[in-house]
Amino acid sequence: MKILVCISKSPDTTSKIAFTEGNTKFDENGVQYIVNPYDEWYALVRGLELKEALGGTVTTITVGTAADDATIRKALAIGADNAVRVDAEATDAYQVASEIAAYAKDKGFDLVLTGKETINYNGSQVAGMIAEELELPFVSLATKLNVEGTTAKLDKEIVGGVETVEAQLPLVVSCAKGMAEQRIPNMRGIMAARTKPLEVVTPVGGEAMTSFVSFDLPPAKSAVKLIDPENMDELVELLHNEAKVL
Amino acid sequence: MSVLVYVNSNNGKIAKNAMEAVTYGKKIGNVTVVTNGGADAGALAELGAYGADKVLVDRAFEGTDPQQLTKLVVAAAENVGAETVIFSNDLVGKSVASRVSARMKAGLVAGATGVPAEDGTVKVNVFSGKAFGFVKVNTAKRVISLLPNSFQPENNGGTAAVEEFTSNSGEAGIKVLETKKPEGAIPLPEAELVVSAGRGLKGPENWGMVEELATELGAATACSRPVADIGWRPHHEHVGQTGVAIRPNLYIAAGISGAIQHLAGVNGSKVIVVINTDPEAPFFKAADYGVVGDAFEVLPRLTEAVKKFNASK
Ligand SMILES: Cc1cc2nc3c(=O)[nH]c(=O)nc-3n(C[C@H](O)[C@H](O)[C@H](O)COP(=O)(O)OP(=O)(O)OC[C@H]3O[C@@H](n4cnc5c(N)ncnc54)[C@H](O)[C@@H]3O)c2cc1C
Ligand SMILES: Nc1ncnc2c1ncn2[C@@H]1O[C@H](COP(=O)(O)O)[C@@H](O)[C@H]1O
Numbered sequence: 363m364k365i366l367v368c369i370s371k372s373p374d375t376t377s378k379i380a381f382t383e384g385n386t387k388f389d390e391n392g393v394q395y396i397v398n399p400y401d402e403w404y405a406l407v408r409g410l411e412l413k414e415a416l417g418g419t420v421t422t423i424t425v426g427t428a429a430d431d432a433t434i435r436k437a438l439a440i441g442a443d444n445a446v447r448v449d450a451e452a453t454d455a456y457q458v459a460s461e462i463a464a465y466a467k468d469k470g471f472d473l474v475l476t477g478k479e480t481i482n483y484n485g486s487q488v489a490g491m492i493a494e495e496l497e498l499p500f501v502s503l504a505t506k507l508n509v510e511g512t513t514a515k516l517d518k519e520i521v522g523g524v525e526t527v528e529a530q531l532p533l534v535v536s537c538a539k540g541m542a543e544q545r546i547p548n549m550r551g552i553m554a555a556r557t558k559p560l561e562v563v564t565p566v567g568g569e570a571m572t573s574f575v576s577f578d579l580p581p582a583k584s585a586v587k588l589i590d591p592e593n594m595d596e597l598v599e600l601l602h603n604e605a606k607v608l
Numbered sequence: 609m610s611v612l613v614y615v616n617s618n619n620g621k622i623a624k625n626a627m628e629a630v631t632y633g634k635k636i637g638n639v640t641v642v643t644n645g646g647a648d649a650g651a652l653a654e655l656g657a658y659g660a661d662k663v664l665v666d667r668a669f670e671g672t673d674p675q676q677l678t679k680l681v682v683a684a685a686e687n688v689g690a691e692t693v694i695f696s697n698d699l700v701g702k703s704v705a706s707r708v709s710a711r712m713k714a715g716l717v718a719g720a721t722g723v724p725a726e727d728g729t730v731k732v733n734v735f736s737g738k739a740f741g742f743v744k745v746n747t748a749k750r751v752i753s754l755l756p757n758s759f760q761p762e763n764n765g766g767t768a769a770v771e772e773f774t775s776n777s778g779e780a781g782i783k784v785l786e787t788k789k790p791e792g793a794i795p796l797p798e799a800e801l802v803v804s805a806g807r808g809l810k811g812p813e814n815w816g817m818v819e820e821l822a823t824e825l826g827a828a829t830a831c832s833r834p835v836a837d838i839g840w841r842p843h844h845e846h847v848g849q850t851g852v853a854i855r856p857n858l859y860i861a862a863g864i865s866g867a868i869q870h871l872a873g874v875n876g877s878k879v880i881v882v883i884n885t886d887p888e889a890p891f892f893k894a895a896d897y898g899v900v901g902d903a904f905e906v907l908p909r910l911t912e913a914v915k916k917f918n919a920s921k
Contacts, residue, residue, distance in 0.1 A: 375849055375869045379738040399850050455718075456710060481849055481872075483734050483741075485718040490674065490706025499781025500674050502703035505843065515785075519844065521623075521699055522795025526786040539836075539851060540843045570746065571715030575729050577741045580875075586882070586892050591901030594913035597881070600897060602917065605879045607801070607858040608825075 363418030363509065365409045366466055367442065368476040368488065370424065370452070371433040372398040375481065381577045388482070388577070397433045400477025402440065403544045404537035408507055409475050410441045411542060416509060418472075419443045423465060425458045427451055431560065438555035439547035445558070450565035453573070455483075459491030460568030466496060472531040473514070478503055478538040486536070493534035501529060505540030609637030612690035614681050615655065615663075616700050617647035618670060623798060625696040625754075627658045627761035632754050633694045634659025634762075635723045641768065642684035644677070644777075645670040649770045656768030658761055664688075664773035672700045673780035678707040683775040685712065690749075697753035698797065705753040714749035721758040736849045736872030756798065757855045758876075796845065799828030802856045804847060804874075806832035808863020808884065808903055812840035817907040818862065824914045830854070832864045848873035860910075862903040866891020883907070 373379075373393045380389040397406075409420045422437045422445045424430050434445045448461045466474060474496075479486040486502075493500035505524070506517035512531045517524050519538060547555075589597045602608040611633040615626040633639040641655050641663040652663045664684050669676055681704065685693055693708060695701035697719050709716035721740065722731040729742040730752060789795075796802065803822040809815065815829075822829045829845060836846035847854055849869040855876030862883040864870060871894050874880070882895035883906050892898045899906050 373735075375872070379735045381739070403850075455706070455716065459706075459710065481736055484736060484853075485706075485716075486702045487706040487709070487716055487718050490703055491710040493674070494678065494707040494710035500703060500707065501782060502674070503699060519699055520787065520789075521797055522793065523787060523789035524844070525784055525788075528783045528785055529781055539846060571709070571713070572717065573744050573746060574734075575727075575742045575744045577734065577739055579739050580737075583894060583896075586895045586898040588898045588900065591899050591906050591909075594899075594906065594910040595916065597897060597899065597910065598913040598917045601858065601879070601881070605858070605896065607879050608914075608917065 363412060363416045363473070364469070364471045365413060365418060365420045365473045365475065366471040367401070367406050367409045367420060367422045368462060368474070369401045369406065369422045369434065369437050370398045370477070370480050371395040371426065371430055372481045375399070379579070385576045385578060395433055397436050398477050398480050400479060400537060402437065404539065404541035405475040405477050406437055406440060406442065407542035407545050408537060409473070412473070412507070412509055421446060423448065423462055425450055425452045425461045434560060435555045436547065438558045438560070439551040440545050441551060443558065445560045447560060447562050448565050449562050454570035455485045455487035456491055456572070457568040457570040459488045459495060461565055462488070463492050463495035464566040464568065465563060466492070474532070474534045476534070476536045478536050489534055489536040496534070498532055498534050499529045500534045501527060502536045503538045504535050505538055507535060507537070507541060609692065610688050610690045611637040611639050611692045611694060612681070612685050612688060613639055613641050613660070613694045614677070614701070614704065615641050615643045616672065617643040617652060618645045618672065620647045620651060622651060622655070624761060625698055625756040625798065627655070628756065628759045629694050629696045629754050630655055630658040630660050631761045632723065632759050633692070636692055640664060640684070640688045640690070642681055642773070644680055652770045653767040656766040657763045659764070660768040663768045663770045665770060666773045666775045666777065668774065669777055669780070671780060671784065673782050674703045674707055675781045676777040677704045678711055679777040680775040681708050682711050684773065687773070692749070693751045695751070695753040697755050701753050705751050709751040712749055712751070713747055714751050715745035715747045716751045716753070717743045717745060718753050719755045720752050721755050733876065737853065737875045738872060755855065757800070794826070794828040796828045796830055796852060796854060799854070800856050801825050801827035801858045802830050802854060803827045803860045804830035804832070804864060805835070805862045805903070806864030807834050814904070815841070817904070817911070821860070821907055821911045821914065824911050824918065832870055861891060862907055864891060865889050866894060
């Protein structure tokens, strides 16, 4: 079983979000980058579990610059066998997806796993684009993934419930909560990660189809209106007449 | 300008977010809707009230397989010469819009919350709702997926022409084996009212009062991440940065501290009510209405008040 896991970095979930250069750039000042939680907790760990059960390899792929190597090493410390970095600044989902698809095209991966979304730009776009470029079936927001022979059986979220589906490998899957439990890298993993192969490949020149022109922060919330805990009739009245949500 | 809107009409049901997408499309140009499956032609014609001129329906297949839907949408876009293709950014839209974007080489604006501005930029949510961005599409055609509940459907009456359409969408890559939908429960992603609770509730045995309030309101139930992690509540109820992101009209949070990762999934809510014993709980800073008090007393009291309100309507 050959598994490719797409790993991106994202700002630590507690990061203060601010913009610079006339609100056109994300302010990286003091921001700690982590492996995007969905990629790490769900896609990577489930990939590793499948490899442990069925044999094979787990390769990670990241479209990014040398600044991403620290997060890539973290993925290696958790247990990936080797990593690939396509040496290009990630600019939009399509550019990222074309680079990953171009790399994966003739390598015979059985599974391409991504996270549900990146927590910075929240597009949930990359996986579907990879699938389209590779002309593969795609299961989005999977919460369970098992493989038997060349058939994958998955659970996926649907509105108001869960659907159990089946698809033939090779397959692209975006992974959501339920897929696996977070793994904390141990000392041995961290040591081993230093010497695992991290191959840097030249980009094919995938082009961005979109760009962010500017950003803004939501207006500050006005002060909370406190209601007497004894007087829930007042709360209902306010929700009805003032907030108009009842 | 010609606009194509994909609408999911499977099982004959057309959800509110589909009407939002059609209304949104009408703000941009002349709207054709494309759908598949066996929906009643009369129901499809009613999309005219939201601004659709025409509905193309491919009856050759049911379901929401992303590969089949991609072929359907791309064929329909060619058929009507669409420059803009619109999806609702729901679970189906998310899995198809990205494929259509790649296939048509049309830049994708994911999670739009407003109509395109004069300069063509579209407002989207970024950083889990902690900021927004303005996206420019650099290709001739574009795909926009609209964040559910960020745009009001407008019903102006009228009917759309319904035409049969053949897209030769081939076989489904994904075979559906089983569908499980809990009876009666209101699906969280599309709920307009949500009652949510956290670790302050102390244990799963205390969720009765959360459910009673939800039932009385006609609301869906949700929870914080630790509550789902310990197994007090099912995973699909977990809201936040690593769970589901929701934007209901009303979000009531009891016994939830309001950690930044939790807020990320709910800060798109129109109105937030927080019930917490601790007046210093960070959630109060994000709330519109706050009740400093014990959820074990406040929730049943609120349920009674809602009951009284419902009876008086
Ligand atoms: C990378 C990352 C991602 C995360 N993603 C998410 C996410 O998606 N969603 C999420 O929710 N969390 C997420 N978390 C966890 C988050 O940081 C918090 O730990 C979590 O939200 C706290 O849950 P809680 O408010 O239920 O519990 P607590 O923080 O324990 O708060 C319980 C609250 O209940 C109040 N309380 C106690 N008794 C009562 C009572 N009788 N009546 C009323 N109030 C009472 C307390 O005052 C307190 O404020 C994430 C964390 C990390 C590091
Ligand atoms: N620069 C990148 N390099 C590798 N994988 C990425 C990159 N950006 C996004 N991904 C993958 O695509 C998923 C969805 O990203 P997005 O479409 O941006 O929400 C992420 O969870 C990652 O698995």
